[in-house]
Every structure is written in structure tokens, then in C-alpha cells.
Amino acid sequence: xxxxxxxxxxxxxxxxxxxxxxxxxxxxxxxxxxxxxxxxxxxxxxxxxxxxxxxxxxxxxxxxxxxxxxxxxxxxxxxxxxxxxxxxxxxxxxxxxxxxxxxxxxxxxxxxxxxxxxxxxxxxxxxxxxxxxxxxxx
Amino acid sequence: xxxxxxxxxxxxxxxxxxxxxxxxxxxxxxxxxxxxxxxxxxxxxxxxxxxxxxxxxxxxxxxxxxxxxxxxxxxxxxxxxxxxxxxxxxxxxxxxxxxxxxxxxxxxxxxxxxxxxxxxxxxxxxxxxxxxxxxxxxxxxxxxxxxxxxxxxxxxxxxxxx
Numbered sequence: 001x002x003x004x005x006x007x008x009x010x011x012x013x014x015x016x017x018x019x020x021x022x023x024x025x026x027x028x029x030x031x032x033x034x035x036x037x038x039x040x041x042x043x044x045x046x047x048x049x050x051x052x053x054x055x056x057x058x059x060x061x062x063x064x065x066x067x068x069x070x071x072x073x074x075x076x077x078x079x080x081x082x083x084x085x086x087x088x089x090x091x092x093x094x095x096x097x098x099x100x101x102x103x104x105x106x107x108x109x110x111x112x113x114x115x116x117x118x119x120x121x122x123x124x125x126x127x128x129x130x131x132x133x134x135x136x137x138x
Numbered sequence: 139x140x141x142x143x144x145x146x147x148x149x150x151x152x153x154x155x156x157x158x159x160x161x162x163x164x165x166x167x168x169x170x171x172x173x174x175x176x177x178x179x180x181x182x183x184x185x186x187x188x189x190x191x192x193x194x195x196x197x198x199x200x201x202x203x204x205x206x207x208x209x210x211x212x213x214x215x216x217x218x219x220x221x222x223x224x225x226x227x228x229x230x231x232x233x234x235x236x237x238x239x240x241x242x243x244x245x246x247x248x249x250x251x252x253x254x255x256x257x258x259x260x261x262x263x264x265x266x267x268x269x270x271x272x273x274x275x276x277x278x279x280x281x282x283x284x285x286x287x288x289x290x291x292x293x294x295x296x297x298x299x300x
Contacts, residue, residue: 039139039180046146098150098299128179130147132299 023111027123030110033073034125038105040067042129045084045103049133050095053084060084060103081106087128096135103127140183141272141294144176149270149296162211162268162300169270170206188228190274203229204274209244211268217244218265222273223251224289229275242266248273250291260293267297 044063050056065077088100095101106124151168153161177183182193183202190202205222217237223230229250237244248260250273260273277289 036139039143042143043139043146046143100147126179127143128147128176129143130150132146132150 026110030075030107031123031125033071033075034105034107034123036071037064037067037073037075038103038125038127041082041105042103042127045095045101046129046131047133049097049099049131049137052093053095056095057082057084064105075107079107091135094135095131096133097131099131101129101131103129140177140181141274141292142296143180144173145270145272145294145296146299147176148173149298152298152300157300162298164208164210164268164270164298166208169208173272200276200278202274202276204272205229205231207231207234207271207273209246209265209269209271213244214265214268215239215241215244217247219247219249220271220273221249221251222275224253224275224277224291226253226277229273246271246295248291248293250275252289258291260291263293263295265295265297269295269297271295 041060041064045056045060048059050059060082064080064082067073068075068077083104083106084101085104086095086099086101088098090096090099104124104126106122109121109123148169149164151165151172153163153165156163174185177185177190178193183190184193185191186201188203188205190204192199192201203224207220209218213236216239219233219235219237221232221235223232232251243265246263246265246269248271250258250260252258272294274292274294275289276292278287280287
């Protein structure tokens, strides 16, 4: 009987270690993908600007989904929330030269099992950028 | 990518007085401050003299050594060859040799000599205006002493924004 319990405990331990490693790997990979996508999006906004906030939000969404599709990332676009806010602006409507903005991407924490407690329930990446498009070019 | 975002922000530091006279020049001190700000906002790096030290969130844990070079409005049409040397502790500029003048803007060649004497030639870039150049060298120590390390140079060239 004692041996039987020991075997079961052994198997559970083996499983737990692999699941833990897999979980850690998933989190690291998701975070890297998030960093890459956000950097690409910031660069895009920096070089294109926008004629108004609504249009810009749309564009950011589409560039992100294109980026995800082309790079075959595992991130899901539906789960991602995108927020672009200006931290410094010259004109109330146009997003143009030397305006500064911050881009926040948030996704639910990538845990594939609920066995392992996670520190937070979302994963977030914030990036800052500066726009380099003249208002007369918009 | 991080360097590019930071350098992009840095090149907005245009001298406002000279600009009214039609001369585009970079205020280098301000540019550096702007660079520092973005490095810390986007990557959690803090500058200590000639290196950026990563924070806990960084993708690497090795400090980034860098060399900054500014090509101003008088020289950007001229070819430039930058030679840099990494000696295990820091990246030092050895020489900056100007070359021929081209109408469309000079070509930029960057060579980094590593600790072991290898010459790493970066892809040539063409300047399209006064440019702020950042060359960085990442030297990641291996996880275990027996494994090979991972070291590579990165360069970002951004023209001054006006």
C-alpha cells in the first residue's frame, strides 16, 4: 500500500514539474510577442500620425492584426485590448509632428491551467512614442 | 527596435533659434536626455555613463555599451566610416574617417572590432539629413561558463526631425 501511494506521488510530482515549465515557457513567449507587436505598432504610429483619434485607433488595430497574422504569433486578437492615448499634443484633433503618445496592450494572463496560481490576471505592455508627420501632410 | 524608438525621440531636439534661420541643428544634450527617457520608459534601462543597465523587466540582463555620433548639417553629404573597438568592458570609438561627397547624402559604414579581433561590418546606410547615430554592443555572458556567450552590435541612424 505504501509503495502504491509513493508511486502516485511520484507521478504527480513528475507531471507538476512539466506543467510548471510549460506554463513558464508560455508566459515568456507571450510576453515577447507582445513586446514585438507593440514596438512595431508604435513605430507605425510614429511614422504615419493620424487625422483624428478614431481613425488612428482603427489603423492601430489593423496594423496589429496584420502583424499577428504575418508573424504567425500565438496571440489572439480578440482578447487583446489596445489603448492609444496622447501624452503631449499640439492640436486637439490632428496627431502630428512631435506629439507624444503611449500605447498600452493588455491581454488576459496566458495560463492554460488554473492549477497554478498566477500573480495577476492580465499581461500588459506599455510603449511610448513620438510622431514624425507634419500636419500639412495628413 | 528599442534603440530605434529612443533615437527617434531623441532627434526631435532641434535647436529652435538656429531653425528660425533655416539651419537645422541638434541640441546634443537635450537629445541625450530624450534618449534616456525613452530607454527607461520602453525598456526599463538606466544610463550609467557609457552603458545602459537593464532593469528587472528587460529582455537581456547584460548592460548595453554604446557610442553616440552626431553628423551635423555641414557633413551629412559626406561619406563616413566609423571604426569602433570593443575591449571586453566598453565600446570605444577609434576613428571617424570622412570620405567622398555625394549629392544625395553620404554613405555610412560602421565597423566594430570585437575582443577577439574579429571585424564586424554593419550594413551600409545612406544619410538623408543631419543624423544621430547610435551604435550599441550587447555582450551577454553565457548562462553556464562552459557555454558560448552571445554578443552582437546594433546600430540606429535617425535623421534630425524638423
